[in-house]
Amino acid sequence: MPKQVDHATRRRVIADAVCRLADERGLEGVTLRDVAARAQVSMGAVQRCFHTKEEMLVFALTHIGDRIAERVRTRLTASPAQSPRTALGHATTELALLRDEHRAEARVWLAFLAQAAVSEPLAQRLRSNYAALQTMFTHLISEATNPEDPPQEARTLLALTDGLTTHVLIGHLTPEQAEKTLHAHLTNLWERST
Template identity: 70%
Template sequence: MPKQVDHEGRRRQIAEAVCLLADERGLEGVTLRDVADRAQVSMGAVQRCFRTKDEMLAFTLGHVGERITERVQARLRSSPAQSAGTALGYAATEVALLRPEHRTEARVWLAFVAQAAVSEPLAATLRANYAALQDLFTRLIAEASGPAEADEVRDADRAARALLALTDGLTAHVLIGHLTPAEAHAVLDAHLDALWRRPSR
C-alpha cells in the first residue's frame, strides 16, 4: 500500500526549515537544496509542495503570521473574563514579539518584511496578515470604548492602525538593540494609557 503523505503537514515542515535558515542567514541565504536538507526531505518533495521559491516563501510568511495570530487568540481565550482594554494590551505585546523566546520569530518576521518591499507576492501575504491583526485591534478598541457609534468606529480603526504600526516598530527597535524589551514595554504601555485617555467627541 503506498505511503500516505500529509501534504499540509509537509508544507509546514518545510516552512519551519525556511524559518531556521532565514534566522541564520537571512532570506538571501535560503536555497531549495538547503531547505530540503534542513527539513530532511528530498528536493523532489519540496518541489511537489511548492512550484517556485517565491511560493515557498509566501507560504512560510503566512505560516509565521498564522502562528502569531493563533498565539494572540489563545492568550485571549485563556482569560475570557478580562476587559477589552486588558485583552488589547496582551494582544499588542504578543504581536510586538518582545519576549526573549520570540526573538528568533522577530528576526524571521523582519527578514520577510524587508524582502516584501521588493516582492509583490510576499507583500500581498504581509498585507493579509496585517489586515487580520488590525481587525482584531479595532474590535478590542471598539469594545473598550463603549457603544459603537460611527465616529467611534472610525476612531477605533485609526487607533488600531497606529497601534499595529507601533508594535511593528518596537519589534525592530528591540531587535537591533535601540530599545531593551523593558523600554519597549514601557513605550507600549504609555501608548495604551494615552489611548484610553483620549478626549471624547
C-alpha cells in the first residue's frame, strides 16, 4: 500500500525550510534544491506541493505571517481582562519582533518585504496582511482612545512598528531603544486623545 502523505504538513515543513534558508542567505539564496535538502524531501515532493518558486514563497510568507499573528492572538487572549490600551501595546510589541528570540523571524520578514517590491504576488499577500493588522489596530485604537482619525493612527503605528524592526536589525537602535520609542508613541497617542 502506498505511503499516505499529509500535504498540508509537508507544505509547512517546506515553508519552514524556506524561512531558515531566507534567514541564512536572504531570498536570493533560496533554491528549490536547497529547500528540498533542508526539508529532507525530494525535489519532486517540493514540486508536487508548489508549482512554482513564487507559489512556494507566497505560501512561506503566509506561513510566517500566520505564526506571528498566532503569537499576537495568544498574547492578547492570555489576559482577557486587559484594557484596549494594554492590548494595543502587547500587539505592537509582538509585531515589532524586537526580542532576541524573534530576530530570525524579523530577518525573514524583511527579506520578504524587499522581494515584494519586485514580486506582485508577494506584495499582494503583504497588502492583505497589513490590511488585517490595520483593521485590528484601528479597532483597538478606537476602543482605547478618541482620536480624530483612527485609521490614520493605525497606519502610523503600523509603519512605526515595521520601521523599528528594521532599525533594530541593522543595529541603528537596540531592542530596548526601539521598545522605548514604541511606548513613547503610544503614550503620546493616549495623551492626545484625552
